[in-house]
Amino acid sequence: MRLIGEPAPGNMNSSGGSGNFLLVPIPEYPLLDCVPNRTAKIVVLGASNVGKTALIVRFLTKRFIGDYEANTGALYSRKVTLDGEEVSLQIQDTPCVALQDDAEGLYCQEQINRSIYWADGYVLVFSITDHNSYRTIQPLYQHVRRIHPSGNIPVILVGNKSDLLRARQVPADEGETLASSLGGVYFEASARENHEGVHAAFLHLCQEVIRGGGNGEKRRGGLHLARPKSPNMQELKRRFRQVLSSKVKSSSSAL
Numbered sequence: 001m002r003l004i005g006e007p008a009p010g011n012m013n014s015s016g017g018s019g020n021f022l023l024v025p026i027p028e029y030p031l032l033d034c035v036p037n038r039t040a041k042i043v044v045l046g047a048s049n050v051g052k053t054a055l056i057v058r059f060l061t062k063r064f065i066g067d068y069e070a071n072t073g074a075l076y077s078r079k080v081t082l083d084g085e086e087v088s089l090q091i092q093d094t095p096c097v098a099l100q101d102d103a104e105g106l107y108c109q110e111q112i113n114r115s116i117y118w119a120d121g122y123v124l125v126f127s128i129t130d131h132n133s134y135r136t137i138q139p140l141y142q143h144v145r146r147i148h149p150s151g152n153i154p155v156i157l158v159g160n161k162s163d164l165l166r167a168r169q170v171p172a173d174e175g176e177t178l179a180s181s182l183g184g185v186y187f188e189a190s191a192r193e194n195h196e197g198v199h200a201a202f203l204h205l206c207q208e209v210i211r212g213g214g215n216g217e218k219r220r221g222g223l224h225l226a227r228p229k230s231p232n233m234q235e236l237k238r239r240f241r242q243v244l245s246s247k248v249k250s251s252s253s254a255l
């Protein structure tokens, strides 16, 4: 990953290094280099300005940069070790969603729908300082459900910006209640101040996805290509015996 404002590799003399950086994602390894059957595709969803990009960047780089390119929709990839085994993790950042005027439906770009369809696990983010962002979570989850009507959906709910306690608009117990109604776990986190909390949240979801997390049905349907049929061994053996016996017959009749 290279940060805008930092000198580019091979151009170390160029000026840069001001306080705020914008992050440009560069895949850590080619997507094709994924660990077969050990891939977790995670999408991060939520309203504007809740810290989606900040959380991803914090998880991947342990850094809080403060100023992020808006609505990048970038895909990040990383290998992580879970329960002693390597897992290919892909994390999709998304543009923000917004409630419609009737507060029932969502404004959701097509790009986001594609990401929801693609993903195996969902990080739903709101800011504890913004009750409106909290109100988008339930309709957002319903939207994910419409795209994946069958099977459980591995999901975590993240109440971000927990460092801004004085500006809190959403109590922690509301977050917990909502998360359990969605069948997920609630994490209160601060991308700004705490790497461990963010790390724990992402790893938890990753584990849910890899273990099947109650969404084995979707994973089996979504992740695996149809396997080519294996050759029928019984049939092969029968034909082999047939060929052998006809050879034996023809050699004995030749005698």
Ligand SMILES: Nc1nc2c(ncn2[C@@H]2O[C@H](COP(=O)(O)OP(=O)(O)OP(=O)(O)O)[C@@H](O)[C@H]2O)c(=O)[nH]1
Residues within 6 Å of the ligand: 046, 047, 048, 049, 050, 051, 052, 053, 054, 055, 065, 066, 067, 068, 069, 070, 071, 072, 094, 095, 096, 160, 161, 162, 163, 164, 189, 190, 191, 192, 193
């Ligand atoms: N205090 C505080 N600020 C945060 C935290 N996380 C993100 N921010 C700030 O919140 C603002 C929005 O962060 P982003 O990561 O760009 O949020 P986003 O949800 O990706 O925003 P969109 O691009 O609008 O979808 C930035 O100014 C961040 O510095 C946090 O944990 N605490």
